[in-house]
Amino acid sequence: MSSSVRIALDVMGGDHGADVVLPGAEIALIRHPDIRFLLFGDAALIGRHLAARPKLAAVSEVFATEVVVQMDDKPSQALRRGRRVSSMWQAIDAVRMGKADCAVSAGNTGALMAMAKVNLKTMSGISRPAIACLWPTMRGESVVLDVGASIGASAQHLIDMAVMGAAMARIVFDIERPSVGLLNIGVEEIKGVEEVKDAAAALREADYPGLDYRGFVEGDDIGQGKVDVVVTEGFSGNIALKAAEGTAKQVAEFLRGAIQRSFMARIGYLFARGAFHALREKLDPRKSNGGVFLGLNGVVIKSHGGTDAEGFASAVDIGYDMVRYELLSRIAAGINGRPQASGSGAGADSGISDELQVIS
Structure with a gap:
């Protein structure tokens, strides 16, 4: 990796577009002077913003794009209409081509996940990506995933998420062996669906060196910070996030x-x-803004669409850390030695459309 961190921004994404993205980039630049930005969107609009921000202009390169992915676009529609020509796609494509180390967008979650998966593909050994977020707790923060990438999860996918979440926690919290819990309706081993119980058995028996498995956790344990990483499937994770x-x-x-x-x-x-x-x-919520797409061959960060400049800067901060501390290589190392589930987890990973099962 070069001495600078190159971050591609979907300038047109989110509820406020350039009015938030570019001031947020300026705030992030103050925190991390070694950032270089690739800006994708309306070149004339971006130019007007940069004229008032000479320091940001000095470290930015502008790329004109033709299409904006709307916040209410369905993922399949966004793929058809915005593939290769939208600011969102172009920002992700810059990561694929090695021109950027990370992409950040405040745009449509479903479209961003669909485009990221189609463009970057999943890492070897990973069936599906997940969205991980930082969750404020009584002890500080925890990593929680999946908070909306897809519905349902096999036992093996839950194990994969445990490994990926632990890799992220090692970067964010500087902990060698983060504690991990599986979200369940009770802490007793007999409770829960079969996929969760099978994943628990595999993690418990493996005594995996990359994480410290602590068993089941309940919903109220998340805010208490009982573990460093909370693992669940995207449907329940998204509901928990919105409820919080x-x-x-x-x-x-x-x-x-x-x-x-x-x-x-x-x-x-x-x-x-x-x-x-x-x-x-x-x-x-601005302090913990920014969901990390884990399991892809590239780093993609999703900012909340309605955030302000300070919140968007936090999303850029997370992307910076994931690149600087080599998230992808840490996940790859963890995946190579992860435990395998003995249960089938039937149906959770089969027949799921990449575009249509993403939670917006």
């Missing part, structure tokens, strides 16, 4: 309402302002 985001907003609204309820409550807020600020920082 909604709960954080609900708590913030409850606090705001309580503070404004009376004069004495407002006086009390003045004395506790520091504590409220710390809580707000902890609940700020």
Whole structure:
């Protein structure tokens, strides 16, 4: 890898496009001066933004694209209409061709996953990619996957995700042997669907050196930070993620309402302002924005579509770390020695359309 980290940006992706992506890139550049950007999108629009940001312009190369993938496009539609010509596809293709080390987009999740899988292909030994995110916990943060790449999972796919999530945790948390748990409806070994129980048996018996398997975890264990890596299939993972985001907003609204309820409550807020600020920082979704697509022959980061510049910068930060600390080689090393599931996990990996089973 070169001394700089080359990051391709889908400038047109997300709810706000260039108005968020380019200010976010500027913030990330301040944190990581060795970043170089490849910007894909409307060249005239990008040029106007760069004119006001000379430092960003100095480390950026602009590539004009014809098509924007819309946030409500179906993955199959985006592939047909935007393949090879959209800002999203071109950013991913830059990674495939070795012109960029990483691609970041705030665009349509389903389209991004479909395009990334078609263009980059999955790593040898990986049946399906997964989306991993950083989840704020009482102990700090945990890696949680899959949070929306596809529906269902065989026992072997759950094992693969455990290995990939552990590789990411080693980078993010600087832990040699991250603790891993399988999300389940109870901690007892007799509970859960067969695929989860088969994956648990394989991980427990293998005593795999790349991770410390701790057994089953329940939904409330995620926020407690009981393990460094929580593994689940994309349907339940996406529901858990959206539920947690909604709960954080609900708590913030409850606090705001309580503070404004009376004069004495407002006086009390003045004395506790520091504590409220710390809580707000902890609940700020921008701090953990950025889902990592694991299992592909390239690094792709999905930013939340509605985030602001600070949130998008966090997604770029994650991409930078995944490249600088060689996520792909760590996953490849883990996959070569991972345990194998004895159960069949029938049906979870067969007959699933790459485009249509992605959770938006």
